[in-house]
Amino acid sequence: MDAALARAWVAAVAASVTAHAAELTDLDAAIGDGDHGVNLRRGFDAAVAALASFEADSAGAVLTKTGTTLVSKVGGASGPLYGSFFRALGKTLSDDPDAFADGLRAGLDAVVRLGKAEPGDKTMVDALVPAVDAYAAAAPSGFAAAATAAAGAAADGAAATTPLQARKGRASYLGERSAGHQDPGATSTALIFAALAGLG
């Protein structure tokens, strides 16, 4: 991945979370505090703005900067989580711009290390794990095919959170009542991978 593609990805995510802000917020209102759409919009808009004045000629630098901006601008749990994801991805790409599959894996690891969620806890991890696995499996077929596979897997993973009971964060207080609602963070993870696939 080069700097231009990375910038295009971040811009596409910003556009997508803006378009889906109300949906993300509604999902979060059902099992959380109803700010996920606002949070991500603020974060990715800030990332786009930060990148506009950021001179970087590598995808690694662009994505690291994106992560750092998300960490400090989102204001919710998804900020440090997605921030860690993009920082770890960016750092991997800074070492090797072609190691996108490894970078995604490093991003996932960073999210798990910070948030300590396990698959099935009804979080973004439930979309992230299948997306990262699908990308790695399809990577031999090239970026476009792998990104498309990852996007499909993330969307499926997000949909599969609906029947789950939340075990992390505020939603966990709802116990059985959290079942029947799709997790907002898993939903936004699907948007992030859909934006990646859209670049291909």
Added chain:
Amino acid sequence: MDAALARAWVAAVAASVTAHAAELTDLDAAIGDGDHGVNLRRGFDAAVAALASFEADSAGAVLTKTGTTLVSKVGGASGPLYGSFFRALGKTLSDDPDAFADGLRAGLDAVVRLGKAEPGDKTMVDALVPAVDAYAAAAPSGFAAAATAAAGAAADGAAATTPLQARKGRASYLGERSAGHQDPGATSTALIFAALAGLG
């Protein structure tokens, strides 16, 4: 006890906590939050003001009114505690104006029921228990003698809190560090009984 004597007692307590407000506050600053003098001054001033426009011809009514005012005006733990004390005392005297020893006992019981402190916990209970006991023991000798005995016992009880470790409220976090300071509430209990003795 008649209404006039009860009014005189409350006025004397108000004057005493005003005169000792800084001392009470300093004691509370050492092992609490430094507001005991301010709290009691506000409470007893409010009680005096409430009594000024309160037409009551019995000590029971005067002391019940005093208790109710303390409950709502003090703002600290001592408010509901002393408030319960005076309400229970007043209620007993309303049934029998001569049952002062029983009334003190009822007041102590109310304090213990609400605050659940035991003797030795370094609270007002450590002054209240000996005061009530001393009053009862000396009651056959008349009010003046009994009140004087109670005042002496309360002062001794307050002094004896100095080496104790607090087991109630914020001071309990200090553990061993709370030893070496006299408890503010036990100190104000001694003032209340000194004011009683001063009426004799």
Added chain:
Amino acid sequence: MVGIVLVSHSERLAHGLRDMLVQVAGEEVPIEAAGGTDDGGLGTSYDRILVAIDRADRGAGVLVLTDLGSAVLTAQTVLEDRVANTAVLVDAPFVEGAVAAAVLAGAGADLAECTRAATEARDVRKL
């Protein structure tokens, strides 16, 4: 809907916590702040607590949470004096218990379930 009353020594703290709870519970849950003394200083106010409980009482009961032990004494006195016996004091961590209770109240849970959630918040680990 179960009501929630927040008894704090600080008026600001109580109002700030109320803001947070409204976000997770929605506007329909009656959440009342009873912080500070009558004149807004640090301490607790019998009258503010009483008014807050009366306001939060919509017939399904009221959960009363307190910040420090000394606030318990004032709240307890209010509850003993109050005629309608629909409010319960819960022994729970103030902020964490209130969030748990508010989430459940917003989901339509009853007083017993909200009380249990608040109490159990004590055992939820943050790290």
Added chain:
Amino acid sequence: MVGIVLVSHSERLAHGLRDMLVQVAGEEVPIEAAGGTDDGGLGTSYDRILVAIDRADRGAGVLVLTDLGSAVLTAQTVLEDRVANTAVLVDAPFVEGAVAAAVLAGAGADLAECTRAATEARDVRKL
């Protein structure tokens, strides 16, 4: 003196709690509020937390308390990024733990003792 940083989703809550702590700890204990997002909305701010920790750090360590699990994530990220390794995040009830820690910090206790007091506040019963 050990410093204390209060990370809350609400700016008002953090400041109200700070008021309470100053009353029990005295003015010498550095107690910093880090509540709300950068623009004062509900949420947590990386920058506010970082500034608060830097301000509260007088060399004896800083205890960081958080209101909800999600505040932990932001605080933890700040701590990982921060070069000086003098701040610790404690798993304690927000208000109760902060009061306990402030009482001890005001009495000159060290970071380990303040941390233990905050943690143990979880087990102190109110009723």
